[in-house]
Amino acid sequence: MxxxxxxxxxxxxxxxxxxxxxxxxxxxxxxxxxxxxxxxxxxxxxxxxxxxxxxxxxxxxxxxxxxxxxxxxxxxxxxxxxxxxxxxxxxxxxxxxxxxxxxxxxxxxxxxxxxxxxxxxxxxxxxxxxxxxxxxxxxxxxxxxxxxxxxxxxxxxxxxxxxxxxxxxxxxxxxxxxxxxxxxxxxxxxxxxxxxxxxxxxxxxxxxxxxxxxxxxxxxxxTGFLTPTYGYTSRGGYDLAVPYFLNLAPNYDATITPRYLSKRGLLMGGEFRYLMPAYSGIASGTYINKDMETREKRWSYSVLHNHRLGQFMGLNFNLGLDWNGVSDDNYFRDFTSMGLNEADQTYLSKRATLSWSGYKYWNGYLMLQKYQTLQDDTLGRLYGQYEKVPELKVRGRRYNWNGFDVETDNTLTRFEFPTYFGDIVDLSRTDGHRAPDGTRFTSYNTISYPIVRPGWYVTPKAGLHVSHYSTDWYEEFGRYGFRSQAGTQKGSIDRVLPIFSLDSGMTFERSTTLFGKPSLQTLEPRLYYLNIPYKDQSDIPIYDTSISQFGFGSAFAENRYSGGWDRINNANLLTLGITSRWFDEDSGFERLSLQLAQRFYFEDQKVTLPGEQVRKRSKSDYLAGLSAALTDTLNTELAVQVDSADQNVVQSYASLRWKPKRLASVSMSYRYQQDPFLDERGNPLRYQLKGKETTSLSAQWPFTEKISGVGRIDYSIQDKRVTQSILGFEYKGNCCWTGRVVMQRYAVSKEKANSAIFLQLELSGLGSLGSDPMGLLRENVPGYESTTVPVPVKSTFERYE
Incomplete structure (x- = not known):
């Protein structure tokens, strides 16, 4: 109103x-x-x-x-x-x-x-x-x-x-x-x-x-009441929220939201927003004194803050805070009323960052990064991940310095793993440590000389990577003890490695036809050579490093390991890639794109993560990708990684999207990824996500002039279960109103799911009554369009007399 x-x-x-x-x-x-x-x-x-x-x-x-x-x-x-x-x-x-x-x-x-x-x-x-x-x-x-x-x-x-x-x-x-x-x-x-x-x-x-x-x-x-929202979820019951807005000042305000869930009770929520000349942010939280299901107090909070601290010694300083927490592991599973994003959170971030910039070519930050681990009992116990308490980074960049590009990245990080006491079955350690703590210093300095000419480029690059580790392995109790990959417990380790690369490419063009239309075709070969000498790193602990999935992004990368620099692969390899594109001659629209890539290794792999199998082949998997606009309404994407030895598919992705007219679209996708790295026992490494095989189908379609349907279903072939399903209907009235009903069911853990229903009556020129499912539909149904046509803003001269 x-x-x-x-x-x-x-x-x-x-x-x-x-x-x-x-x-x-x-x-x-x-x-x-x-x-x-x-x-x-x-x-x-x-x-x-x-x-x-x-x-x-x-x-x-x-x-x-x-x-x-x-x-x-x-x-x-x-x-x-x-x-x-x-x-x-x-x-x-x-x-x-x-x-x-x-x-x-x-x-x-x-x-x-x-x-x-x-x-x-x-x-x-x-x-x-x-x-x-x-x-x-x-x-x-x-x-x-x-x-x-x-x-x-x-x-x-x-x-x-x-x-x-x-x-x-x-x-x-x-x-x-x-x-x-x-x-x-x-x-x-x-x-x-x-x-x-x-x-x-x-x-x-x-x-x-x-x-x-x-x-x-x-x-x-x-100041006043905002539009109430209501709905129903299987874990919360009937859900009614009545927000009240407080206009405290032009630059700060608050919203108090009493929310009643029939299965849980009264959940009080609040949000405070502020915008000052030097800082701004949002602080929010919820609290329920006694959950009728768990009989316990439950709460959540979130603080986002950005602060311009000003200048000191020629540097601009900024403070950023992103600090979140909840009372228990199942808070989001029980109180999330819409969507899958919050319900499947595993780690809540607690991060504070002091950053600086503005002194010529230098910038950096000092960061404290901690986490709250949200357990899912159906998946087994999670023991958290390393926290950075703190991390200091200093970076320098100078480009086109007499033709050279010079870069330096320097990072000093203190890593600590969360400790546990008595809440883990068969825990025989008395100090609560589950992994070694330590400090790591890395410095990577590079110089390159890009040579760019019409139709081709060559970029030679040389770098030096310096690392120092100081590790707290802790004493050994019973059968638990922390040792490096080599079985040692060295407290101090240094590593120095040179890195050389040569990146080059060319672009050829020609006039041709595609689907009977005049087109411009390009052929873009690329050669990337990388050389890193071998150094034994098995004494170095693993803090934040894992294996990168092989793909078009990592095929031209220096290190096959992502995250930190706890492992730097030995390399004497050449990556060959080729891309061809077809553009409509008149509009320049990219109609078709093909990509191929493969790596050729000139020496065996010697650096591994603990438990990782050594590569024994001289060629990598084949990579192939295709993106095509088959017509103005039909698009497809294909990507595949094939084992070069036994021709097995390692991972693949395929999608098809058809949008023949407004309010009509159909999208299908398939994704497969095998467990890419297994240990000696055939189990996935703890540094890798497990393989998956999923399919997805989503659509929006008008059944009549007034009624249209919308839906999505995600199915895990590997787990043999539906992970998310959405079904909705929209009714467009003769004039000035639209009705929507949307039902959703989504997994909140390996064995549990939540069901929700949203009802909305949209009155043109007034607003909406009920829970708003529009964000849910836009996020989960590719190509979704609202049945309500936005009213264009009228000019003040439109009815000028």
Whole structure:
């Protein structure tokens, strides 16, 4: 209901206050000279508003104009109008008394300002007292919507009262919905409107009533209730939230959200937003004193803060904070009402970063990174991951320095693994440590000389990587003890490795045809040579390093290990890649793209992660990719990685998307990835994600002119289960309304799932009632479009008279 009254106020406030109080007669009617009438020269009618309007020129016109010296009246008759650059007032007759300040417009009266048109049977207004009435106003707003009132009375320059108001944002001849109120008071200075006994009618049936409603006059923040949301989930039950917004100041505000879940109880939520000259952020949280299911207190919090600290010694300093926490492992599974993203979180970030930049070519940061591990008992116990307490990084970049590019990355990190005491089965260690802690320093310095010419490029690059490790292996208790890959416990280790690479490529073009259309085809070969000598690294601990999945991104990378630098592969290899593209000759649109790549190894693999099998082949897997716009409505993507020895598919991806028209789309995808790296026992390494095989089908389709369906299903072939399913229907009414029902079921753990249903009634020009599933549909259904066509913003000159 808020949007309704905002628009209503904008229209009628302009009518009763801005239009009349600021409308002057700087030029009298034809045939009348102002210098002949001294009373007019002193009249407040000639006084314009302060600010931007003080220099506004006012024009008048009419079929006949009279001035009565005895009564000090000026009268415009027949097509009378007062026109300024920002507003127009028309009427059959306009009369103004220079002594009393009374202005009267009678007959067919029209007022136009900023695209808003108001018509009525007349108006009386006193410029001296800033009071008056507009009779039987009918308004049509620039932003859409229209309404009527029996009268609009300006009680003073700040207070306007509207009587018997009927408003609708529906442009149909027969309004689907209206809002009616017997009295609406507008307080312009306070940006506040008060509607008494407002009732929402749908097809003439009252569905919502409010005895006292406040709303903002202008499109600004205003304290008050926001639109309630409601729905149902299988883990939370019936769900109703009624947010209350507090406009504390122009640059900070808060929202308090009581949320009742029938299976859980009352969950109180709050959010505080602030925007200061040097800092900004959002702090939010929730709390339930006693969950009816678990009988425990449950809570969550999140703090996002960005702070510009200013300059010191020529550097710009900034502070960033991203700190999150929940009361227990299942909080998101139980209280997430929409979508899969929050429900399957494993690690909550707790990060604070002090960064600096601005000193020539240098920048860096000091970061504290911790985590809260959210367990899923059905998947086995997680023991967390290494935390950085803290990490210091200093980076330097200088490009085109006499043709050279010079870079340096230097990082000092203290790694600590979360400790546990007594909550892990068969824990025989008494100190709670599950992994060794330690400190790592790395410095990688490179120099390259890019040679770029039309049609080709060559980039030689040389680098030196220096590392130092100081490790706390801890004492050994029972059968538990921490040792390196080599079985040692060296406390201090140094490593120095040179890295050489040569990257080169060419581009050829030719005119050809594709699908019978003139096209431009390119052929883009690329050669990448890499050389890194071997160094035994088996004494070095593993803090944050894992194996990169082989693909087009990693095929041209220096290190096959991602994350940190705990392992640097030995390399004497050549990567060959080739890309060919087809572009429409007229538009330049890329119609087809093909990619191929393979690595050739000139020496055996000697560096491995603990448990990783050594590569014994001289060639990598084949990589192939295809992206094609088969027609203007049909697109496909294919990617495959094939074992070069036994021709088995290691991983693959395929998708097909068809969008023949608006509100119609079908998308299918298939993804397969085997367990790429196994230990001696055939188990996936702990540094790797397990393999997967999944399919997905999503669609939006109109069944009739009014009814359309939308849905998605994700199926894990490997786990033999549906991980997510969405089914929804949308009904587009004849005019001004749309109804939606969306059902969703998604996995929140290996064995558990959550089901939810969302109902929404969208009233054009007013807003939506119920839970909003639009974000869910846009995120999960590729190509989804709302059945409601956005109303274009109207120009203020669209209905200019």
């Amino acid at each position: 808020d949007l309704l009254f905002v628009r209503k106020v904008c229209a009628l406030t302009l009518l009763a206050l801005a239009s009349l109080a600021n409308t002057g007669l700087a030029q009298a009617a034809p045939g009348i000279r102002i210098d002949e009438y001294p009373a007019l020269q002193d009249s407040s009618l000639l006084q314009t508003a302060a600010g931007d309007k003080k220099n506004t020129v006012t024009f008048t016109d009419s079929a006949k104009a009279d001035y009565d010296n005895n009564n000090s009246d000026i009268t415009l008759r027949g097509l009378a109008q007062v026109r300024r650059t920002d507003a127009i007032l028309k009427s059959d007759q306009i009369r103004y008394n220079t002594d009393s300040g009374e202005m009267t417009a009678s007959g067919n009266t029209r007022f136009f300002k900023d695209g808003t048109l108001i018509t009525g049977t007349g108006l009386n207004y006193n410029i001296n007292t800033d009071s008056g009435k507009f009779f039987d106003p009918v308004f049509s707003l620039a932003g859409g919507g229209s309404g009527t009132a029996s009268e609009a009375e300006a009680l003073d320059e700040n207070h306007t009262r509207l009587m018997d108001v009927i408003y609708s944002g529906c442009d149909c001849p027969e309004k689907f919905w209206t809002i009616q109120s017997p009295q609406v008071d507008i307080y312009d200075d306070e940006n506040e409107g008060v509607a008494k006994n407002g009732v929402l009618y749908i097809k003439g049936v009252p569905v919502l009533w409010s005895p006292y409603l406040t709303f903002p006059v202008r499109a600004e923040k205003k």
